Amino acid sequence: MYIRIEASNGLPIYEQIVRQIKFAIAEGTLVPGQLIPSVRELSRELAVNANTIVRAYQDLQNESIIETLRGRGLVVAPGATRLCLSQRQILVRERMEQVILEGIRSGLEPQQLTTYFEKALASIVRAEKKS
Amino acid sequence: MYIRIEASNGLPIYEQIVRQIKFAIAEGTLVPGQLIPSVRELSRELAVNANTIVRAYQDLQNESIIETLRGRGLVVAPGATRLCLSQRQILVRERMEQVILEGIRSGLEPQQLTTYFEKALASIVRAEKKS
């Protein structure tokens, strides 16, 4: 599992960790039942304060995405995959609506917005295929 | 000019003011040369501390969107309209790209994204027409 922290990009570090773990689950890199790295381990690896990792893991526990296996560590919860996937999609829909609303309110024509959308989608699909 | 502050929506108050003034300029409610509400006036009207208004106005000055006429007040700068319009559109494009990228990365098919986009656009256009 690869997590990359970007200091000072606005997003709190614990949020970056939460998101990337959810993402790893959504795309199947982490599957239910699998152990995730211990607090100490991840703290060392990312050169991030242990408290910050704890905070991230707590958020994930509160959302029932991971759970503790006493004495063994933290594992991905059953049902986490479905949860993460649907969460992400709901989020995407909400943001899409916001962006469109802002665009319209700033005086962009629906036609222009559609053009933006299509161009962006095409170029992103292309870029993702390569990587 | 109507400014509405929403407490605790995440955005700092001064940012909400900055955005709404930029928006008012972009849509032509405020035009270059026009005096904007005085610090004390807006402070009273929004029930917000004067320093917060000052902060917002200073940000706008740093971006050359307003300028001071010493002892008289603050006016919309020449060129502010163009500035605000283009800023807003650039912002919309950037966010659109982000949303699409997130969508693709969360496993949504381009086709699904397009459906989301079209539905959202249609319903927003309908809603805006009414209001």
Next chain:
Amino acid sequence: MYIRIEASNGLPIYEQIVRQIKFAIAEGTLVPGQLIPSVRELSRELAVNANTIVRAYQDLQNESIIETLRGRGLVVAPGATRLCLSQRQILVRERMEQVILEGIRSGLEPQQLTTYFEKALASIVRAEKKS
């Protein structure tokens, strides 16, 4: 006598007036004994608040550059020409020293400073000749 006020250029309006009157005296446009425009007159002409003119004239009186002729108005004081000339030159010397000091402290070589100086002087002399 021509006075030009630039709103919002940082310098207070009364200062701009004081300077330009001193300048007019230094270059001989205004000579000792000559009446200067009345407060009301100048206020109308420059579209500037009368209080501001009063303030400027007070500063000039405090420096003995103008004086009141009871019942007649304000006149340029005897000796004002010499005063204005020397004031300006002292000021220029002081600022020259400051600029050089800053330049040296910012890591510019004396040689570079000399080059800046010569180029600037040449171009300004050229520009002034034309006008």
Next chain:
Amino acid sequence: MYIRIEASNGLPIYEQIVRQIKFAIAEGTLVPGQLIPSVRELSRELAVNANTIVRAYQDLQNESIIETLRGRGLVVAPGATRLCLSQRQILVRERMEQVILEGIRSGLEPQQLTTYFEKALASIVRAEKKS
């Protein structure tokens, strides 16, 4: 890093701080990546209100001269050195031009200005060598 505040020299305190930090970066006392004094620390040290320090630091952030590492502090941004150096030199050139222009307009001969310049430069270079 030494910062010296001079009360009431016309320049606002936050401006004095901004300038001196830029200067420290330009001369290499502060290098990119280095933590600058915390708000509270500098506030104590200079006996200046914390808000005033915050204001100064925000101005520096807006110019991309420093950036925040959330929860850890503020560091000099990469590229800040080049930025500060060039800013300072541009400033020096502008002021040099202004001074010369004023001198010419006050009736000083180019020859006299050159004499002023050379004398001032020589004496400053001498003084700086000693210190």
Next chain:
DNA sequence: GTGGTCTAGACCACC
């Protein structure tokens, strides 16, 4: 009346 600066002190999120 206007904006600009400063202080004092509070509360927040983050690490």
Next chain:
DNA sequence: GTGGTCTAGACCACG
């Protein structure tokens, strides 16, 4: 511990 935001209230220069 860090910075970020906000409030309250003061004083200043300017018009």
